[in-house]
Amino acid sequence: xxxxxxxxxxxxxxxxxxxxxxxxxxxxxxxxxxxxxxxxxxxxxxxxxxxxxxxxxxxxxxxxxxxxxxxxxxxxxxxxxxxxxxxxxxxxxxxxxxxxxxxxxxxxxxxxxxxxxxxxxxxxxxxxxxxxxxxxxxxxxxxxxxxxxxxxxxxxxxxxxxxxxxxxxxxxxxxxxxxxxxxxxxxxxxxxxxxxxxxxxxxxxxxxxxxxxxxxxxxxxxxxxxxxxxxxxxxxxxxxxxxxxxxxxxxxxxxxxxxxxxxxxxxxxxxxxxxxxxxxxxxxxxxxxxxxxxxxxxxxxxxxxxxxxxxxxxxxxxxxxxxxxxxxxxxxxxxxxxxxxxxxxxxxxxxxxxxxxxxxxxxxxxxxxxxxxxxxxxxxxxxxxxxxxxxxxxxxxxxxxxxxxxxxxxxxxxxxxxxxxxxxxxxxxxxxxxxxxxxxxxxxxxxxxxxxxxxxxxxxxxxxxxxxxxxxxxxxxxxxxxxxxxxxxxxxxxxxxxxxxxxxxxxxxxxxxxxxxxxxxxxxxxxxxxxxxxxxxxxxxxxxxxxxxxxxxxxxxxxxxxxxxxxxxxxxxx
Amino acid sequence: xxxxxxxxxxxxxxxxxxxxxxxxxxxxxxxxxxxxxxxxxxxxxxxxxxxxxxxxxxxxxxxxxxxxxxxxxxxxxxxxxxxxxxxxx
Numbered sequence: 001x002x003x004x005x006x007x008x009x010x011x012x013x014x015x016x017x018x019x020x021x022x023x024x025x026x027x028x029x030x031x032x033x034x035x036x037x038x039x040x041x042x043x044x045x046x047x048x049x050x051x052x053x054x055x056x057x058x059x060x061x062x063x064x065x066x067x068x069x070x071x072x073x074x075x076x077x078x079x080x081x082x083x084x085x086x087x088x089x090x091x092x093x094x095x096x097x098x099x100x101x102x103x104x105x106x107x108x109x110x111x112x113x114x115x116x117x118x119x120x121x122x123x124x125x126x127x128x129x130x131x132x133x134x135x136x137x138x139x140x141x142x143x144x145x146x147x148x149x150x151x152x153x154x155x156x157x158x159x160x161x162x163x164x165x166x167x168x169x170x171x172x173x174x175x176x177x178x179x180x181x182x183x184x185x186x187x188x189x190x191x192x193x194x195x196x197x198x199x200x201x202x203x204x205x206x207x208x209x210x211x212x213x214x215x216x217x218x219x220x221x222x223x224x225x226x227x228x229x230x231x232x233x234x235x236x237x238x239x240x241x242x243x244x245x246x247x248x249x250x251x252x253x254x255x256x257x258x259x260x261x262x263x264x265x266x267x268x269x270x271x272x273x274x275x276x277x278x279x280x281x282x283x284x285x286x287x288x289x290x291x292x293x294x295x296x297x298x299x300x301x302x303x304x305x306x307x308x309x310x311x312x313x314x315x316x317x318x319x320x321x322x323x324x325x326x327x328x329x330x331x332x333x334x335x336x337x338x339x340x341x342x343x344x345x346x347x348x349x350x351x352x353x354x355x356x357x358x359x360x361x362x363x364x365x366x367x368x369x370x371x372x373x374x375x376x377x378x379x380x381x382x383x384x385x386x387x388x389x390x391x392x393x394x395x396x397x398x399x400x401x402x403x404x405x406x407x408x409x410x411x412x413x414x415x416x417x418x419x420x421x422x423x424x425x426x427x428x429x430x431x432x433x434x435x436x437x438x439x440x441x442x443x444x445x446x447x448x449x450x451x452x453x454x455x456x457x458x459x460x461x462x463x464x465x466x467x468x469x470x471x472x473x474x475x476x477x478x479x480x481x482x483x484x485x486x487x488x489x490x491x492x493x494x495x496x497x498x499x500x501x502x503x504x505x506x507x508x509x510x511x512x513x514x515x516x517x518x519x520x521x522x523x524x525x526x527x528x529x530x531x532x533x534x535x536x537x538x539x540x541x542x543x544x545x546x547x548x549x550x551x552x553x554x555x556x557x558x559x560x561x562x563x564x565x566x567x568x569x570x571x572x573x574x
Numbered sequence: 575x576x577x578x579x580x581x582x583x584x585x586x587x588x589x590x591x592x593x594x595x596x597x598x599x600x601x602x603x604x605x606x607x608x609x610x611x612x613x614x615x616x617x618x619x620x621x622x623x624x625x626x627x628x629x630x631x632x633x634x635x636x637x638x639x640x641x642x643x644x645x646x647x648x649x650x651x652x653x654x655x656x657x658x659x660x661x662x663x
Contacts, residue, residue, distance in 0.1 A: 065622065073629040076622045156629035203608045204601035229634035477651035544651075553656040560652075 061188025482506020
């Protein structure tokens, strides 16, 4: 205590300075670091921070449903799960593997094969499984096995509506049929939103921009699934019974232009498309062209009636049942010396039709053909709708004009043909077609005078009476009008001698037509191939059902139909 | 002066607490809303599935098959009468 001054050791001055410098350096380091974090690296850090609590959620959008005109579902998307795995992460005991395979419904060997390559980091174990299966797998709580949400489209009516509806691919976008044609309407756009989640994973706040998901809109078709089903079964049975290659059938509502049924055989199951062939997928009624044969005669006769050159009672000399033109011979199956115009249609006389055609300039025929829509694709919005071939009349030779009169040398689709017949059903008006429900009367373009249209309709009614080629098209309780067709098939530019297309197009009830039904059967077996015996019964069966479903009042006495006189009647050569 | 300051302090604390509470409430409500939204989606999906099921059960071909098995058939034209409704005035 006595020598405090001595006890005070004098520290060197550099130590204080060193301390100061150290402190300053420390501060400088801190500020540099702060600057680095706040200014230079801030984006990265912000992101890392956000990643802890903010998430971008995908908002899934469902594809619109397709409904029939009664609101019955024809195509519905439901979410399903796909099960996938990272093979390297999967550690499974033998028993676990067996259970997993059983749950998935695949073989144990297949499962092991899928998991055998550890270098891959994504393997689908099974795509699109039912929700219950996915839950069962979730409960097993296996490491390295994950699930992913997907949509799968189901078609409850299956093969019956397969061609109209088409189908979607794995990515849920349309590939065929209405699914493709109305992709814009049906397809949804998934949205996204950024949210903040709390520690329990609950969404507590929306932050930033949200993109709304847009669900696809539902589409109500003009198709009636009951009529569709009836038509499909009738056509399928007929194709089977006659050992035919294929067939197509269209039912049109005369008032609204709506397509009530459109079926094709052979068909396919859109829910299971593992083994599809092109022939099954083709929508023949819309995309395939064929030479219609005699079903075209009414248009030739309408053109001649319209020009005033003939009346239904004009006599046409058809003796001796054949005529030669250039190097060709046109023949009738039922030779007659004289036929009235009405009988030409009733007996389906080729000679008569050719003579009527040659009595007028080609331009008149061409004009009618063009105005009823031959040569232009119908505006259905349907992928691959065929336009058909109608050559310019300037290039017609007389023989071509003559053959065209009975439907050879011109090609069209069944839908075009059915639509063209609406002019006889609507007193000369051609109706625009629709695959989507409109539910309203529509107005059409006037193609024929009312008088001509009615005259042809009366002749078409005669054609299904006994004595015509199509008595098997008759229905009890209703008056029917229609025309048979039996056309030779064209193969490699020549007409095949023993291959035919049998067809029938008709309308009913004849007093006030409600529907046009067109049937086409491709290559029925050689012994019985006439439109009147192959296609007409299908027409009768379908039309009867359709009229009943539409509650159309009877316009004929309810008497049993007298049986046709014999198989001979249906015979015709085009 | 000091009294006023104290008062303001009390007010601001109350405000702050109020803000926190309402934020919390908002988040709770939001999470409820979100849950209801996803429930609506699920119900929609289920509706689709049920519609699918209804369509499958009501399939024309299935009905027809069962009808045939039960010995039912559609009445022919001879057995039906069409009644017309008097036009509405």
